Amino acid sequence: MTSREAATGRLPWDAADPFPFYEQRRLEGSVVWDDDIGAWLILGYYAARQILGGPGWTSNPLANPNAPRAVRAMDPDIVRRNILTVDGTNHHRLRGAVRDVFTRTFITGLTAGVEAIATETIDHIPAGVEFDFMTDIALPLPIAVAAAWLGLDVDSARLLREESPAISRMLGDFVDPDTVESGTAAFATLLTEFLPLAADRRNRCGDDLLSFIGADPDLELDDVVTMALIIAVAGHETTANLLGASVIRLLTPGPDGVRPIDAIHTIDSRLFAELLRLDGPIQAVGRTATRDHIVDGVTIHATEPVLVVLAAANRDPAVFTQPDQLQPDRAGPAPLAFGYGSHYCLGAALARLEIIVALQKILARRLTFCGNPIWRNTPAIRGPLTTPAVFS
Template identity: 55%
Template sequence: MTTPDTHTPPRLPWDSADPYPFYETLRRNADIVWDDTAQAWLILGYHAARTVLTDKSWTSDPRANRAINADTVLNSAVIDANMLFADGPTHHRLRSAVRDVFSRSFIDGLHTGVDAICHDVISAIPAGKPFDFMSQIALPLPIAVIGAWMELDAEQCTSLREHSPAIIRLLGGLTDEDDIASGIAASAALIADLLPAAADRRAHPGDDLLSFLAADPTLSLDEVVITALLVAVAGHETTANLLGAGLIRLLTPSPDGNRPADYIDASDPAVCTELLRLDAPVQATARTATADQTIAGVDIACGEAVLVCIAAANRDPAIYAEPNQFHPGRPGPAPLSFGHGAHYCLGAPLARLETSTALHHILARKPELVGTATWRDTAAIRGPLRAPAVLTQ
């Protein structure tokens, strides 16, 4: 058993721009290692990661983590009504409310609308003029998609974009108390913005996602809004960061000197899968043991936290040959980028659709990188802050 430091808030220990050398160094010792900075066990191996994500004896509720001062930062409806942090019947009820609208067949029906939004956003960028891919394409595009799906007005979309970074820190790791407090405050601001809209959609439903949620009698209005925000923020951030990191990878020459962008078909699902494996937007997700556990020969006590290092598991050399290389269609199990088990990401089909469609339109314009990308400082969520590029056509 380990003893958490109650005076120093836990934080994620890796470099947000390039965490992979850190993972590889740790993996030389074991697939599971204790980290004093995170005050958690880091799960690095694929099989151990998948076991924790699947096993019901681990909880997603951060209040079970004894390293976090739950009394001061976690007594919030944002936690209580959030399916990411719920388990058992509560998680099933909240997830069931949106399961149908995230079925593959339903998402396939959104293709025409997503394609039109991608065309409009990307065609607005003039050829030959350097621009920042993140601020002008990667970030506004998924906001436009989710805004149209929920029928949000321009002010609500702006508020969503402004508050998303703080909320995604809350959703991403739940180890830093300052980030938790900031995320709860940002969530409260967005909830206040959307509660009147949710109440109106419950009384006067339309065909949008917010109306669909509001029509569910099992959900309170708070739960309607928090679920809608989870869908919006997680979907927006995941897609934006995957697009940014994915474009950089596709435009960067591989060891043989060829750029993947010059030979891949962006519409091939295997391309999106391999980008997700190599550049998972969500680097890690937290769980807490609800009973004493033994994973891969390591004893973990009840109340101890683990960080399932998804990005490390996706590059486990015991699972994937040449794990750091881009090989679409490679053999092996699916990467854990969207999680696994009961908390598998409901928005995965939409994120795949947006990413593949956007990359198809972007690569048709023959993009090139024209400077050095800078990366966000969010350790749990990895993506570029800026990505200078130019469209040559």
């Protein structure tokens, strides 16, 4: 097989600890070809920003002529309505429909509601009783916030919780046919449930997010529902994994035996940015070149795929001193965990709010581990599967 032929597309790094793989490949350069994946790996911070923020690239997975079979079999209609996989005017149209309600100022206005949900989620767990942090706090919190903001009743919220995992797995793995099939089926189930809701909100607009999206006359109802579902599913999955990984980071003793959380008295935006840099859940995002490029001295030809490895870029030693260490007061450029450029994560401000509120409440209740965390076997989206814990 030549270096440009189709490969398995499977990500070769360890899902729990991918960083040694990144650093080993970084010895070859910031832009390296990977035969197993069949794509260029973009490991450098500024190389990543060049691709994510510049023209001549597409997010559409169907644009890669050597994409794995499961990718090529995807429903094109889902791709063209998905804000994560469209570009240009179509992306601008979809993003414009919700831009006003994802500003930091607007999200700040949701603080009281997020605090109330966090209090209900966290405070009902009694002290001294072992529980699983992921199952009982990290996953329920962001999905409850999403359900409340979308104005869902109990049954619709329950269905969203049940079907979201299959869609999340598909968003993180377009290679496995079974995963794509299950995710597509789950998406179809939610689409059937939410289409009548969207139609009703378009006629009787409320103050919820689904009503706001539905009020945009440039969007078809399928666009409205797809947008709402992607926001809810992708947002809750990444927030839950970041919250879980952040708790592990803060509660794990360092070489001196001291837990970072014991020296932290408040959770602020700078600490959040450092946790995001170290443990952002999205490991890599795909792009395909639509013209020839030179990236950090390497020529990438039109139609060739790249994986922008966000987690590696965020630990680029040429940009971040002691990149593997938690430095709560670290200065420097913003991490790329939320992306960069036109596809910068819409829900970044909401995720920041949820994480800061949750960690502040957890800090007050003196959380400790009572067992070793187990990490998910999902290389594209890193996060804990179980984290046994107890409140003091």
